[in-house]
Amino acid sequence: MICRRVKIALLSLFSVLCQSTSADNFDLLTSETNVSFQTVGEARLRVFLFDVYDSELSTLTGTYAPGQRPVKLQIAYLRDFKAQSIVQQTIKEWRHLGVAPEQYEHYLPLIDKLWPDIKKGDTLTFVVGVDESNEFFHNGRSLGGVNHPGFSADFLAIWLSPDTSQPELRAQLIGEESCYASAC
Numbered sequence: 001m002i003c004r005r006v007k008i009a010l011l012s013l014f015s016v017l018c019q020s021t022s023a024d025n026f027d028l029l030t031s032e033t034n035v036s037f038q039t040v041g042e043a044r045l046r047v048f049l050f051d052v053y054d055s056e057l058s059t060l061t062g063t064y065a066p067g068q069r070p071v072k073l074q075i076a077y078l079r080d081f082k083a084q085s086i087v088q089q090t091i092k093e094w095r096h097l098g099v100a101p102e103q104y105e106h107y108l109p110l111i112d113k114l115w116p117d118i119k120k121g122d123t124l125t126f127v128v129g130v131d132e133s134n135e136f137f138h139n140g141r142s143l144g145g146v147n148h149p150g151f152s153a154d155f156l157a158i159w160l161s162p163d164t165s166q167p168e169l170r171a172q173l174i175g176e177e178s179c180y181a182s183a184c
Contacts, residue, residue, distance in 0.1 A: 037072050038062030043172035044078075051078040055159065057173040064174040066160070069132065073159060073173075074125040081118040087111055093158040096165045103150060110146045128152040 037058035045052040057064060058072040087108065094104045116138050118124065125137040134152045136143040146155075157164070164170045171177065 036060075037070075040064045041173040041175040043169040045166065045169055053077045053079075055169070055173060057159070064160075067153075069128055069130045071156065072125060072127045073156065074123055076121070076123045077118045078120060080120055083112070083115045083117050086115055086118065090155075090158065093165060094154065097154075097157055097161055097163055099154050099157075104154065106148055107146055107151055107154070110148065110151075114143045114146070116143070126155065128156065 037060060040057045040059055040062055041064075042054065042056045044054050054076045056074045056076075058074070059068055060070060064071075090111070091104065091108075095101075114136055115124070123137075123139055125140075126134065127137070128134045132149075132152045133145060133147075134155075135145040146152075159166070159170060159173055161170075
């Protein structure tokens with residue numbers, strides 16, 4: 001019984017330590033061991049004739065498998081956006097994916113505080129650790145993370161779920177051939 005409690009306490013401590021490690025530190029730690037993020041795929045989101053953003057998915061291996069961690073998603077914006085419009089689009093995507101409002105409503109106050117207004121040329125990067133801890137970066141500066149069960153998976157699903165609203169973008173990000181790229 002005591003041994004089990006000690007294991008639980010150590011796992012909890014390890015989890016807290018991992019959650020407090022920033023993605024910048026993660027990059028530093030992995031570079032010291034000759035490991036770094038490698039690009040899996042890149043894609044541009046176009047809506048009608050408007051370029052919205054360029055996105056890049058990276059993992060330690062340069063390949064993607066569902067649920068793989070750590071993972072990094074970077075978005076380089078090609079237009080200005082108010083933070084609130086990004087939050088509203090995120091909600092729209094979660095609804096499309098069937099994420100229950102009871103789930104994403106817990107995230108909203110957290111992302112409302114984290115996400116800034118975006119200017120053309122800004123980057124927003126999302127890094128998820130092995131333990132599902134996460135952190136957002138705006139132009140390389142840490143914004144913090146969303147410490148809520150399921151957030152990392154729900155947020156990445158917007159781009160990586162087979163049910164995404166942008167299947168061509170997903171195919172390019174995860175390194176699959178897309179009809180757009182191959183003109184099929």
